[in-house]
Amino acid sequence: MEKFVTARQAVELIKDGDLLAVNGIGSIATPESFFEALEQRYLETQSPNGIGFYAMSGLGGRKEWKLASRLSHPGLINFMVVGHWDTYRHFFDAVNHNEIEAYNLPQGILSLNLHMAAAKRPGFFSRMGLKTFIDPRQDGGALNEISKRRFMELVEIDNKEYLFYKTIFPNVCAIRGTTADPRGNITFEKEGLLLDPLVMAQAVKNNGGKVIVQVERFSAYPANPKDVRIPTQLIDAIIVCPEQMQTATEKYNPRYSGEIRIPDFQMKMDMEALLDNNVNCDEYGRSVADRIIARRASLELRDGDMCNLGIGISTLIGIEAYDMKILNDSITFTAEGGTMGGTPVGDYAFGVSINADAIYTQAEQFEYYEGNALTVSFVGALEIDKAGNVNVSKIGDKIFGIGGFNFVTQTPRRVVVCSKFNRGSGYNRDNGCFVPFDGYENKFCEKVESISLSSEFALEEQQEITYVTERAVFKLTNRGIKLIEIAPGLDLEKDILNHMSFMPDIDDHLKVMPQICFEIQKLEDIKNV
Numbered sequence: 001m002e003k004f005v006t007a008r009q010a011v012e013l014i015k016d017g018d019l020l021a022v023n024g025i026g027s028i029a030t031p032e033s034f035f036e037a038l039e040q041r042y043l044e045t046q047s048p049n050g051i052g053f054y055a056m057s058g059l060g061g062r063k064e065w066k067l068a069s070r071l072s073h074p075g076l077i078n079f080m081v082v083g084h085w086d087t088y089r090h091f092f093d094a095v096n097h098n099e100i101e102a103y104n105l106p107q108g109i110l111s112l113n114l115h116m117a118a119a120k121r122p123g124f125f126s127r128m129g130l131k132t133f134i135d136p137r138q139d140g141g142a143l144n145e146i147s148k149r150r151f152m153e154l155v156e157i158d159n160k161e162y163l164f165y166k167t168i169f170p171n172v173c174a175i176r177g178t179t180a181d182p183r184g185n186i187t188f189e190k191e192g193l194l195l196d197p198l199v200m201a202q203a204v205k206n207n208g209g210k211v212i213v214q215v216e217r218f219s220a221y222p223a224n225p226k227d228v229r230i231p232t233q234l235i236d237a238i239i240v241c242p243e244q245m246q247t248a249t250e251k252y253n254p255r256y257s258g259e260i261r262i263p264d265f266q267m268k269m270d271m272e273a274l275l276d277n278n279v280n281c282d283e284y285g286r287s288v289a290d291r292i293i294a295r296r297a298s299l300e301l302r303d304g305d306m307c308n309l310g311i312g313i314s315t316l317i318g319i320e321a322y323d324m325k326i327l328n329d330s331i332t333f334t335a336e337g338g339t340m341g342g343t344p345v346g347d348y349a350f351g352v353s354i355n356a357d358a359i360y361t362q363a364e365q366f367e368y369y370e371g372n373a374l375t376v377s378f379v380g381a382l383e384i385d386k387a388g389n390v391n392v393s394k395i396g397d398k399i400f401g402i403g404g405f406n407f408v409t410q411t412p413r414r415v416v417v418c419s420k421f422n423r424g425s426g427y428n429r430d431n432g433c434f435v436p437f438d439g440y441e442n443k444f445c446e447k448v449e450s451i452s453l454s455s456e457f458a459l460e461e462q463q464e465i466t467y468v469t470e471r472a473v474f475k476l477t478n479r480g481i482k483l484i485e486i487a488p489g490l491d492l493e494k495d496i497l498n499h500m501s502f503m504p505d506i507d508d509h510l511k512v513m514p515q516i517c518f519e520i521q522k523l524e525d526i527k528n529v
Helices: 007-011 032-045 067-071 089-096 107-119 197-206 264-278 288-298 312-323 362-370 405-409 455-460 492-499
Strands: 019-022 051-055 077-082 101-104 123-126 152-157 160-166 172-176 210-215 228-230 237-240 306-309 332-335 376-379 383-385 414-418 426-430 433-437 464-468 472-477 480-486 505-512
Touching: 007 032, 007 210, 007 237, 019 197, 032 067, 032 210, 032 237, 051 067, 077 089, 107 123, 107 197, 107 362, 107 405, 172 197, 197 210, 197 228, 288 312, 288 414, 288 426, 288 464, 306 312, 312 376, 312 414, 362 405, 376 405, 455 472, 480 492
Parallel strands: 019 051, 019 172, 051 077, 077 101, 172 210, 210 237, 306 332, 306 376, 376 414, 414 464, 480 505
Antiparallel strands: 123 160, 152 160, 426 433, 464 472, 472 480
């Protein structure tokens, strides 16, 4: 078969019952034309049907009908194992009504699994997921009643618990690069992330499958072999898509791909622009309450820190720390998709970094994390319970997914949980002062619905867990969570304790949150924050 084909010709390679793996995170490095062609084929022919879907990250649309959302037609997919679920909302009804098997495994486990599949190994050991909903003693990552498979077993080695993850073997994959040279070798010069392109192709090829690659362009010149991320020998079909986007909102930004590095004065301008945008509180912006949380969390940074910034409020840490003048060259930010250094970007470009020192594979990053490389990690929360457990994965019929959470919370010495105090809480401005308004549901509950961060594991590992909200700060202790700080001007009983489902321990020397956390720029632009 000729490798250079149309998208429709490429998807003809997929057979009923195949297990499809897709590289990408959101719209980054994700083959959008592949999804369009596969949907069209299914609507016209009802084939392929009953396929499985394997992805490390979220590749759908929360509301938009795009990317993997196009595959949510009944009968097309009957099995899903993914790391992050929030953008697969078009599948939620099928999952909640037991119409498809659905599993949520850690992003890093799914990434490292591809190495096992490429080598045809039966599995691998990891401590990631222990004592969380991934643990087979809890849900084993299953999301509904019909999902009976267990991809892990609890084992003990030298009196220490591990999970043995059994290898999952995909047999077809879709990957995106930037350029195909005359022989069909693929380079990634415009991509903001690599993720796992080579090992995914190796895993599929070694198991008798088909490898499909989408690129933006062809080149008349042979690629430098050191720049080739997927050699032609591993590829069955190459699609050209000149319109492919670098992220969900940008056609191309060379800062994300590392093709240009901006000077410090330009970074300062970019940071200030991001701060200005964030105070506008539009659909993609962040409220002042979020910024207060990020500013207080930033005070947990220490010289020499190797940091991870999670999705959500945590993406503001770099911006706020810069604005507070507490960053220095000894502090390094990383992102789980495979960047070292620079400043991670949030919102619809989550995963990429500006001025990264290095961009490498996702699996290499997770191996680095698992070896306790991180000194501190900043993450979000859906729920926090009195024992200090955190839930980020599932609330009722809403599935968010664990993503890289296990790897960035079970390995560092310090974890900072960044969360609104109540769901929907924040501040209004009245004559230049912040006045708190209550949310519509307690986030501090008796018991979380699903354990994503286990306080039991954290205490055993002697981790330091801090919970930062816009109203108060808590610490994990052997007795559960302890209130250690309260926002200035608030009443302990009225504004804090009355909005929690349990009574926390209260520090004998309860402090006021530092004033710098509330020194938010451009207050005159803020009406309802």
